[in-house]
Amino acid sequence: MFTSKEEFKKSFTNRLELKGTEKSLERAHETLWEMTCEWVQESWKRTNQLYEENQDKQLYYMSIEFLIGRVLGQNLQNLNFYNMVKEGLDELGLELSEIEELEIEPGLGNGGLGRLAACFMDSLASLELPGHGYGLRYRGGLFTQHFVNGNQTEQPTNWIKDTNNVDTRREDLAVDIPYYGEVQLVMGLDGMRTKIENPEWVKAVPYDIPIVGANGGTVNTLRLWQAEVSDRSPSVGKEYAVYERETAHITDRLYPDDSLETGKILRLKQQYLLCSASLQNIISNHKSSLEKLPDSIAIQINDTHPALAVPELMRILIDDYAWDWERAWDVTTRTISYTNHTILEEAMEKWDSHLIQSLLPRIYLIIEEIDRRFKESLQNQEKDDETLHKLSIIENGVIKMAVLAVVGSYKVNGVAKLHTEILKKREMKELNEQFPNKFHNKTNGITHRRWLIKANQELSGLITETIGSQWMKEPERLSELHYFSQNQNFLQDFQTIKSLKKEQLIHHLQRDQNIIVDPSSIFDIHIKRFHGYKRQLMNILHIQMLYDRIKRDSTYRPYPRTFFFGGKAAPSYHFAKQVIKMINTVATKVNNDPLARQHLHIVFVENYNVTQAEYLIPAADVSEQISTASKEASGTGNMKFMMNGALTIGTFDGANVEIFEQVGQENAFVFGMRAEQVMEYEKNHSYNPKEIIESDVEIEKLMEELVKGDWTEGKANADFIVGQLLHDGDPYFVLKDLQSYAKAHEKILDAYANPVKWAEMGVKNIAASGIFSSDRTIQQYSDDVWHLTKVPSIY
Ligand code: 26Q
Numbered sequence: 001m002f003t004s005k006e007e008f009k010k011s012f013t014n015r016l017e018l019k020g021t022e023k024s025l026e027r028a029h030e031t032l033w034e035m036t037c038e039w040v041q042e043s044w045k046r047t048n049q050l051y052e053e054n055q056d057k058q059l060y061y062m063s064i065e066f067l068i069g070r071v072l073g074q075n076l077q078n079l080n081f082y083n084m085v086k087e088g089l090d091e092l093g094l095e096l097s098e099i100e101e102l103e104i105e106p107g108l109g110n111g112g113l114g115r116l117a118a119c120f121m122d123s124l125a126s127l128e129l130p131g132h133g134y135g136l137r138y139r140g141g142l143f144t145q146h147f148v149n150g151n152q153t154e155q156p157t158n159w160i161k162d163t164n165n166v167d168t169r170r171e172d173l174a175v176d177i178p179y180y181g182e183v184q185l186v187m188g189l190d191g192m193r194t195k196i197e198n199p200e201w202v203k204a205v206p207y208d209i210p211i212v213g214a215n216g217g218t219v220n221t222l223r224l225w226q227a228e229v230s231d232r233s234p235s236v237g238k239e240y241a242v243y244e245r246e247t248a249h250i251t252d253r254l255y256p257d258d259s260l261e262t263g264k265i266l267r268l269k270q271q272y273l274l275c276s277a278s279l280q281n282i283i284s285n286h287k288s289s290l291e292k293l294p295d296s297i298a299i300q301i302n303d304t305h306p307a308l309a310v311p312e313l314m315r316i317l318i319d320d321y322a323w324d325w326e327r328a329w330d331v332t333t334r335t336i337s338y339t340n341h342t343i344l345e346e347a348m349e350k351w352d353s354h355l356i357q358s359l360l361p362r363i364y365l366i367i368e369e370i371d372r373r374f375k376e377s378l379q380n381q382e383k384d385d386e387t388l389h390k391l392s393i394i395e396n397g398v399i400k401m402a403v404l405a406v407v408g409s410y411k412v413n414g415v416a417k418l419h420t421e422i423l424k425k426r427e428m429k430e431l432n433e434q435f436p437n438k439f440h441n442k443t444n445g446i447t448h449r450r451w452l453i454k455a456n457q458e459l460s461g462l463i464t465e466t467i468g469s470q471w472m473k474e475p476e477r478l479s480e481l482h483y484f485s486q487n488q489n490f491l492q493d494f495q496t497i498k499s500l501k502k503e504q505l506i507h508h509l510q511r512d513q514n515i516i517v518d519p520s521s522i523f524d525i526h527i528k529r530f531h532g533y534k535r536q537l538m539n540i541l542h543i544q545m546l547y548d549r550i551k552r553d554s555t556y557r558p559y560p561r562t563f564f565f566g567g568k569a570a571p572s573y574h575f576a577k578q579v580i581k582m583i584n585t586v587a588t589k590v591n592n593d594p595l596a597r598q599h600l601h602i603v604f605v606e607n608y609n610v611t612q613a614e615y616l617i618p619a620a621d622v623s624e625q626i627s628t629a630s631k632e633a634s635g636t637g638n639m640k641f642m643m644n645g646a647l648t649i650g651t652f653d654g655a656n657v658e659i660f661e662q663v664g665q666e667n668a669f670v671f672g673m674r675a676e677q678v679m680e681y682e683k684n685h686s687y688n689p690k691e692i693i694e695s696d697v698e699i700e701k702l703m704e705e706l707v708k709g710d711w712t713e714g715k716a717n718a719d720f721i722v723g724q725l726l727h728d729g730d731p732y733f734v735l736k737d738l739q740s741y742a743k744a745h746e747k748i749l750d751a752y753a754n755p756v757k758w759a760e761m762g763v764k765n766i767a768a769s770g771i772f773s774s775d776r777t778i779q780q781y782s783d784d785v786w787h788l789t790k791v792p793s794i795y
Pocket of ligand 1 (some may be wrong): 341654
């Protein structure tokens with residue numbers, strides 16, 4: 001460890017020289033990486049020692065995705081070395097940001113759910129809480145997106161290098177996972193035991209990533225499993241080469257679908273590998289006191305993807321430790337808790353019984369028994385058929401993972417107030433009535449260390465100069481900024497920083513995509529996965545309306561705006577891909593029109609990921625959070641924008657509701673239908689988009705243009721978009737909310753015309769954003785669900 005810049009420079013130069021005379025940026029990166037790893041190593045070891053000595057309760061967060069983003073800069077930041085290293089390198093003629101650019105971010109997640117898991121890891125370590133992650137080490141992360149002729153293309157992303165990876169292989173902790181085989185009863189020393197005969201064994205090897213908390217004192221572990229061939233005999237009747245290939249396949253890539261792709265055997269193999277390997281690993285450390293498991297550990301499952309943890313923990317306790325069912329069920333259901341992240345019916349995981357039965361025969365029997373006992377317990381409760389249907393885990397050959405997860409855990413939560421209410425009152429009403437104390441809300445959060453301190457060092461510096469540095473530890477203290485929303489000097493500094501962040505984004509885009517953007521335009525940013533309910537389509541339709549108005553009305557000359565889009569569509573999600581194609585087509589038309597381009601500019605950022613988000617969010621004036629009310633469980637991008645002083649245009653959906661509550665609706669642009677209205681329309685099937693078209697000339701004209709193909713290239717594209725809006729009944733209420741959205745945009749223009757007022761609103765947003773730090777979320781989980789004790793690091 002070093003204590004001064006001079007020491008760092010000396011040590012860095014010595015190491016660099018050892019690597020040879022050629023001084024490349026790559027070599028500097030390698031050197032800095034190795035040094036950082038060494039600094040982390042010491043604290044990592046010490047943290048683990050402390051946990052072991054104190055026998056502290058440990059939390060294990062199981063998730064099929066961890067979208068951690070780049071690691072080097074964040075670790076330096078949390079170690080409090082960032083500025084010293086930056087200055088030191090500067091003096092050596094090296095640019096830290098350029099070194100950081102060499103890191104390929106591990107894209108081990110699709111979007112919100114995976115990024116949330118990463119924010120939680122950061123908060124756990126920063127709050128000095130013993131909480132670790134279990135996930136999968138996909139060889140290929142989320143695909144790289146390129147546009148060819150306006151269409152999304154997908155290339156594999158390989159983030160793993162030959163040397164200097166972020167993770168360390170732990171061969172010593174490898175475990176074997178059984179797939180297939182037959183369940184048999186065998187006589188053991190203590191009676192009959194269940195055993196799986198002739199399974200196909202797969203070895204799961206863990207790779208550990210250190211999670212460095214604020215100030216570098218606590219370093220927790222993110223353990224990712226990789227599938228490999230086992231030394232045990234492979235399955236009978238399968239060629240070794242086939243077994244080898246199939247095994248490598250298991251953790252070969254992340255499923256690039258964030259909602260739809262179910263029923264795939266490979267996905268099931270992934271889920272079981274995660275659950276079984278993690279539980280074997282956990283249990284091996286608690287063998288001697290399994291009765292006390294709920295006091296010594298907590299397991300949180302991130303959505304239902306790791307819900308097989310319930311039957312797997314039962315299996316281990318019953319088959320490997322000869323427990324009876326009741327004892328095993330008691331311990332299991334006091335150890336596991338579950339977070340739901342969706343209310344979209346199609347995203348609720350269901351598995352074909354036959355598939356589970358054949359791949360995981362013992363697990364299937366346990367799920368069956370859980371279901372049988374649960375149904376038995378309901379028998380004298382006089383439930384109607386509809387209720388029994390909602391409460392069944394297995395029905396008509398289908399296993400409902402959400403029901404399994406609720407029944408098998410002691411706490412279940414939604415991720416924003418509105419979402420939890422919808423779960424309790426509608427989607428999971430019967431389950432909530434059955435288990436009245438199980439359901440609770442934990443509104444999501446984001447780590448302010450990555451999304452403000454790291455991504456916007458300039459703003460973070462200004463905040464510290466203004467209110468001191470305590471807000472970094474207690475982000476709710478950002479509220480002290482409220483007072484400065486009336487201070488002209490402060491507002492001016494805030495504006496200067498916003499312009500600087502815009503310049504930095506422009507520079508980045510110019511280098512990456514050769515796009516030139518007007519820095520004085522309003523930066524209006526819509527970045528997230530492409531999905532019907534997120535309504536990127538509504539955004540682009542509104543831009544078309546603006547274009548028409550500019551062309552038609554010579555008095556309408558609005559202040560210049562740049563509309564940024566960013567996001568990927570699941571490769572099999574055709575509608576989302578058509579929207580991407582359409583946005584690119586509209587962009588070409590608008591950006592090349594000599595008149596329109598003075599007012600409107602569309603920029604579609606290719607390959608949106610965590611790194612791009614770190615450039616985009618601090619530069620935003622306007623944050624687009626426009627999902628159909630009731631559909632977005634929470635959203636977390638909304639919080640990142642707010643914390644960087646952007647103003648939200650949004651619906652009353654997910655955590656937007658709480659954002660508006662915190663900052664006041666007068667400091668945001670709220671529009672559109674409420675969740676109850678949407679759900680009412682859905683229930684009664686009473687929404688007819690044709691009525692909107694017929695009663696609104698502007699929308700009618702827009703639809704005519706769409707039908708004619710004015711805004712699309714090729715007939716297929718027009719047919720798809722028009723088809724969804726007209727023939728499929730506009731399932732996401734795009735046309736219904738369009739005018740209300742347009743009015744909210746008008747208000748944005750009015751407000752922006754007064755720059756001081758605009759800045760004031762931005763500062764009020766920052767001041768009200770502290771509650772959305774994931775530190776608050778994690779503290780609430782710890783208080784209400786996990787009951788962890790802080791383990792102060794020695795620093
Ligand atoms: C399921 C089965 C097969 C293949 C893939 C999947 C799958 C994968 C990922 C299903 C869902 C996801 C991800 C869901 C997700 O990201 N949900 C988001 O979670 C955020 C964190 O809570 C919320 O803020 C968002 O509102 C929610 O959409």
